[in-house]
Amino acid sequence: MATGDIGLIGLAVMGQNLILNMNDKGFNVVAYNRTTSKVDDFLANEAKGTNVQGAHSIEELCSKLKRPRKIILLVKAGAAVDSFIDQLVPFLEKGDIIIDGGNSHYPDSNRRWKSLEEKGLYFVGSGVSGGEEGARHGPSLMPGGAPEAWAAIKEIFQKTSAQAYGEPCCDWVGEGGAGHYVKMVHNGIEYGDMQLIAEAYDILKRGLGCSEDEIAEIFLKWNTGVLDSFLIEITANILKKKDDDGEPVLNKILDQAGQKGTGKWTAIAALDAGTPVTLIGEAVFARCLSSIKEERVRASQVIPGPQKEAFRGDKALFIDDLEQALYASKIISYTQGFMLMRETAKEQNWNLNYGGIASMWRGGCIIKSVFLKDITSAYTNNPKLESLLFDDFFNQAIAKAQPGWRRVLAQAVLWGIPTPAFSTALSFLDGYRSEILPANLLQAQRDYFGAHTFRVLPGKENERFQSGKDIHVNWTGRGGNVSASTYAA
Numbered sequence: 001m002a003t004g005d006i007g008l009i010g011l012a013v014m015g016q017n018l019i020l021n022m023n024d025k026g027f028n029v030v031a032y033n034r035t036t037s038k039v040d041d042f043l044a045n046e047a048k049g050t051n052v053q054g055a056h057s058i059e060e061l062c063s064k065l066k067r068p069r070k071i072i073l074l075v076k077a078g079a080a081v082d083s084f085i086d087q088l089v090p091f092l093e094k095g096d097i098i099i100d101g102g103n104s105h106y107p108d109s110n111r112r113w114k115s116l117e118e119k120g121l122y123f124v125g126s127g128v129s130g131g132e133e134g135a136r137h138g139p140s141l142m143p144g145g146a147p148e149a150w151a152a153i154k155e156i157f158q159k160t161s162a163q164a165y166g167e168p169c170c171d172w173v174g175e176g177g178a179g180h181y182v183k184m185v186h187n188g189i190e191y192g193d194m195q196l197i198a199e200a201y202d203i204l205k206r207g208l209g210c211s212e213d214e215i216a217e218i219f220l221k222w223n224t225g226v227l228d229s230f231l232i233e234i235t236a237n238i239l240k241k242k243d244d245d246g247e248p249v250l251n252k253i254l255d256q257a258g259q260k261g262t263g264k265w266t267a268i269a270a271l272d273a274g275t276p277v278t279l280i281g282e283a284v285f286a287r288c289l290s291s292i293k294e295e296r297v298r299a300s301q302v303i304p305g306p307q308k309e310a311f312r313g314d315k316a317l318f319i320d321d322l323e324q325a326l327y328a329s330k331i332i333s334y335t336q337g338f339m340l341m342r343e344t345a346k347e348q349n350w351n352l353n354y355g356g357i358a359s360m361w362r363g364g365c366i367i368k369s370v371f372l373k374d375i376t377s378a379y380t381n382n383p384k385l386e387s388l389l390f391d392d393f394f395n396q397a398i399a400k401a402q403p404g405w406r407r408v409l410a411q412a413v414l415w416g417i418p419t420p421a422f423s424t425a426l427s428f429l430d431g432y433r434s435e436i437l438p439a440n441l442l443q444a445q446r447d448y449f450g451a452h453t454f455r456v457l458p459g460k461e462n463e464r465f466q467s468g469k470d471i472h473v474n475w476t477g478r479g480g481n482v483s484a485s486t487y488a489a
Contacts, residue, residue: 004030004053004065006156009084010074011038014128016046017136018074018101018160023050025159030054032061058084062091068152069096074128077104085112094120097149101128103262106177106184110348113145113176122146124153125176127183129365130162138162140365141170142186142357144179162364165373169363174350181269181344182357185337188266188280190366191259192333193231195283195421200326201235203408207415208311208318212248216240218319226327226397229369257287266340273343277336278428279329282420305416318411321404327371328401329425334375335388336428355379389432398429448475 008019011033019029019042031047032055033039039054055061062069069092073084081100088098098116100109100123109125116123127142128135141161143153150172161170173179204210204218216239223232241249263284270277289296311318338354345352358375361367378391388394405426412419431437446452453470461467 002064002066004028005070006030006153007032007055007061007065007069007071008074009033009061009071011042012074013132014135015074016042017132018072018128018139019052020047020050021136021138022156022160023047023052025156027156027160028053030061030064032056032058058087059091062088067093067096068122069093070099070153070156071097072099072101074101077102077108081108081112085116089116089119089121092121095122095148097122097124097146097152099124099126099143099149099153100180101126103127103183103187103260104180105265106181109145109177109180117146122149124149125178125180126157127179127186129183129186129361129367131366134162134364138169138364140186140360140363140368142173142179142182142360143170144173144175144177144182147172147175162368164359164363164368167359169360169365171353171356171360173357174345174352176348176350178345178348178350178352181348181350182341182352184262184265184269185341186361186365186367187262188277188283189333189337190231191263191266191283191287192279192337192421193229193330193367195286196279196326196329196333196425197231197235198286199417199419199422200322201239202417203322203412203415203419204319206417207412208315212239212250222323222326225323226371227323227330227369229371230366231369254293255290256293257290259284259287263287266337269344270336270340273340273347275336275340275343276428276431277340278424279333279336279421282424286418286420306414308415311411318408321408324401325405325408325422328398328405328429329422330371331388331394331398332425332428333421334371335394338375338388353379353383354385355383389429444475447472 005027006022007030008015009032011031019031022029028051030053031039031042036056039056043052043054053064055064061071065071071088073081075081075084081102081104085098098121100112104125113123113125122145124143124145128139130139134140138161141157143150143157157170158168161168163169173182201215204215216236219232219236219239223236238250239248243249243252263280267277267281267284270281341352341354355376358372358379362372362376374393375388378388378393379385385391389398409419409422409426443454447454451472453472455469456465456467456471458467465471
């Protein structure tokens with residue numbers, strides 16, 4: 001008799017920890033790995049004394065599961081996911097559920113959802129955030145795909161997920177690849193948060209000349225206020241960590257940042273959607289710049305910068321300003337991330353619950369923070385909120401932060417310390433709040449060299465420049481006076 005509540009394929013650390021987590025919550029899990037000896041090792045060691053069952057083949061895995069069968073894949077994104085789906089299908093029945101818990105690209109999840117639907121099977125693509133620790137004790141889970149599958153997996157997912165403010169950090173996201181899309185944006189925001197924190201550290205270290213211990217204390221203080229978050233907390237811990245010789249471990253780490261691609265996916269998705277997600281883009285490019293270490297070393301020897309002068313101002317006030325700059329920039333990052341989700345939801349016909357998404361991120365994931373409670377409130381109060389910057393709470397927070405934010409960036413420029421994420425956040429704000437931008441000149445240039453046409457500002461219409469028409473001007477006057485021709489809009 002089949003007794004397994006859910007199966008899981010992939011016994012790397014994430015898979016093992018998620019299995020143990022589900023077991024702790026009272027679910028009977030069946031474990032399988034392509035290298036079957038790993039199943040035996042897991043049962044004999046990490047899972048010893050639990051109710052976890054093992055399987056040594058796909059067929060055995062499926063035979064041990066209650067119907068409808070529910071199987072999680074925690075394998076490398078890409079071909080491996082398709083391969084396991086192909087192996088599973090012959091042993092599944094109508095209504096069974098395949099769940100991809102890896103970092104898959106959302107177009108792949110859209111494709112798999114449609115393909116399995118044609119076979120009578122349900123596909124769920126679920127973001128899983130929180131790393132190894134989250135998997136073991138409660139991750140943030142972002143499931144999307146076939147809505148029919150949600151009722152069957154809801155209890156397992158919501159009990160396994162992290163709990164924040166008495167609620168599970170898991171809810172249904174939407175159809176198709178929506179779950180993996182939201183996880184992609186989550187990861188992009190994570191890139192932005194990490195870059196902003198790194199820039200704040202750089203300003204404190206190179207600008208103010210603070211030691212790692214001093215910076216750790218600053219971050220610990222920040223972690224008791226509006227910046228209270230997992231990333232601020234671990235940054236303080238990193239800064240305090242000493243090697244055997246007493247030197248901070250951080251000072252021994254090569255300044256080249258790696259990336260697995262989800263931040264890049266977010267930036268590309270933003271470009272495809274025409275949405276100005278500038279901060280995440282700059283965070284990705286900052287990692288790219290860090291990777292050309294040898295070239296940067298050569299550049300440092302030949303390209304002059306400003307003469308560094310000691311800071312003569314009020315140090316405590318500057319640190320408070322930096323805290324506000326970090327908070328305001330973080331608000332911009334999330335504003336842009338939710339803008340991107342809104343635009344893609346329109347394109348994909350997803351009905352995303354933005355307050356629910358923010359609540360899913362309040363615990364168990366890398367970007368968990370007290371700040372997300374305020375985003376949840378903003379979208380709960382107004383589910384159709386156009387932008388976080390139109391919410392009274394965030395509008396006031398930005399207004400309060402602006403003076404210090406601008407002072408910090410001005411000082412960083414004078415010091416020659418790069419602040420790509422801080423700077424693009426402020427530039428976005430200044431652009432977003434500008435009724436008029438110089439894009440009129442850009443459009444005139446495009447029309448001049450490529451006859452790309454332009455439209456006229458309301459109130460500037462005349463016989464030649466008509467509202468709602470695409471207009472081209474003979475800018476050079478060659479062959480006659482400057483003239484205009486209109487094309488149907």
